Amino acid sequence: MQKPPLIWLTTLVFAITFLVSVIGVPWYGLTHGFSTTLVVAMIATIGFAGISITAGYHRLWAHKTYDAHWSLRILFALGGALAVQNSALHWSSDHREHHKHVDDNDKDPYSAKRGFWYSHIGWMLREYHASRYSNYDNCKDLQNDPVVMWQHRNYLTLTLLTTFGWPVALGLMVGDIWGAVLLVGFARLVINHHTTFFINSLAHMWGKQTYTDRNTARDNGWLAFLTFGEGYHNYHHIFSADYRNGIRWWHYDPTKWLIRSCSWLGLTSNLKRTNGFQVEKARLEMQFKALRNEGGISCETTMERLQHEYDVLIAKLRQYYQVRKQFLDARAKTIAEQMHMPTLNELQKQVEDLRQAFREHRHQFRELVNASLRKPSEQLN
Template sequence: MSNNKPRLILFNNLMFALTFIGAVVLVPLYGVLVGYQTEAYWIALLFWAWSGLSITAGYHRLWSHRTWQAHSSVQWILAIGGAMAMQNSILHWCADHRRHHKHVDDNDQDPYSAGRGFWFSHIGWMLRSYHPITPSTYNNVRDLQKNPVVMNQHNHYGKWVLATNVALPVLLGWLSGDILGMWLLASVLRLVLVHHGTFFINSLAHIWGRQPYNDQHSARDNGVLALLTFGEGYHNFHHSFESDYRNGIRWWDYDPTKWLIRALERFGLASGLRQVPRERIEAARLAMELKSSQRLLAEHATAQEWLEKLEAEYVALMARIQDYYGEQQRLLRLHKDELDRATRQRLNELRLALRQQRRLWLSLRAKAHSQVA
């Protein structure tokens, strides 16, 4: 090993290697030779959802980005599930993640920069001590250091890991009559699935997918990854609007983490769900659509006329967006007795005008692109 390379983190290397070997060798071998009880499958599924959602709803959207607020009972459930996921304590995970967002794609300061390649961003960054803990490591999570749930989990992280990944599966296995089978499914296989599901967001979600909102960073939207990561696959949206509690903003977007947070709000266990104003999201998408058209048409000297038309239509559509959402925000500030028929009609007219302007924009883009196809 070169003396210039950071030291290997022995625990991480052993954990990732042994759990992966266990998942691909021991889990199927035990299934063939012995077989698993139905209870083991259900417990493994429950633990997979619990630990996975504890990372996405808790570590990520609650504590890293503060996009919602949770009742203390919910925080405890997510903190324990986060220890079960074995991705370090809340405090350390959030410190790394906030640094990632602040310095995204910076190979020196982004802890898991996609610019250093798939392997590094997926798992390599955890195998060596690239960012050793120093007195300044937790400077960006001082708010979390005031949270008793976060600090309890941080100070007793090892105990929580053993309790959730060893003691609890063994106890449930003993009760069901198959300790080893329960542990292999509910701990080993489940842990590998949750690990690599999360790691795919750091790696694949920065190289595979679309960039409908911003191309100033490498993050991409990918519906396939959303299926594997409890809705975290809409990563271009997330890096563009990190203060939003949602990742999938359309009703058909698969985002179980968003659905869980909404459900908790209905039961009074969550509050302060933050959403980026719709006009900002639409403006970002529109700007990227114009940018992609400009790139395409700029390569064809004969398309200058189409480019000018598109830019003019972009200005018109942006004006419609500002008119409609500006009026919508104004109406939200009015009392119910002030919302007369004429006021509602005005908003409806603006909505229809915006819809028509969108159609014109899409039609014009399609025609312009067909000219250079």
């Protein structure tokens, strides 16, 4: 099958920036050296451009996981232009198609099933999906956002001003224009590009399928570190409406921290979170599915009992979250109306008891599984 024609401008941009970064930057560093100011500026610029993609392009515009003040949206629009990953409208259109048709080689713009090279960068080098961008039908909501449309109309100008203007201005300030252009211009851009591209490629190939195996997405803490929290990709693909990617307190997700912090300042609002029952249920389902697929339990009676205990566990989890919701609603009403507390205290006690019961049953279930795997034909008959 004949490949579509190359997009020469995109191909040249990727090729030239990469070659300058791997050849020109080391040469200049060895012969002239880079000041500490330029190194710090490069790291800061990587952060600004990267977080504009993750918090702006991805979680704000592509998935609408929260609302943002116009001033924050303008910052993300400028940072997105600095990242040189096309306009927010175009980027979001691609990403929505990816989620809608994930792993479909014909419809997913960067399907990982077509290999690392294609999903990482190859899909952008040829006219694979040119016909989709006549009117951005899947982003009609974004076409009502004046900041998105302003950036889309002026994307080339904004990109030139930020990508070239900022390094040159910095170079004039520190007295090293070539050093600033090479380090903060070229090297920074290549790092921003390929760390972002890792989510399209490596995050569908390397890591754990914690919540679903219905697509190739993986959770990977190393990739989260490189991409401002985007590496918890298996979670994201099943719960894409959540403003968080890393949901545990120990998960490295600075994008989540930024969005949450901005809510305290009134810059973000309507932060969407997935119901805890759905998250825990998906995780338990994957664990139980892995147990069944391992083939370590051959006794039918044992497997039936494990299925029963699993069903009871899910029922307890559901009951806990139902009562927890009643408690949170009652607490909000009590605070708002300054009502008496007895009913609220009873609900709180019920929530605590149900949570403890669920945890105890989960512990027993895990012990049951481990015992069954050790002696599948003896333990539970």
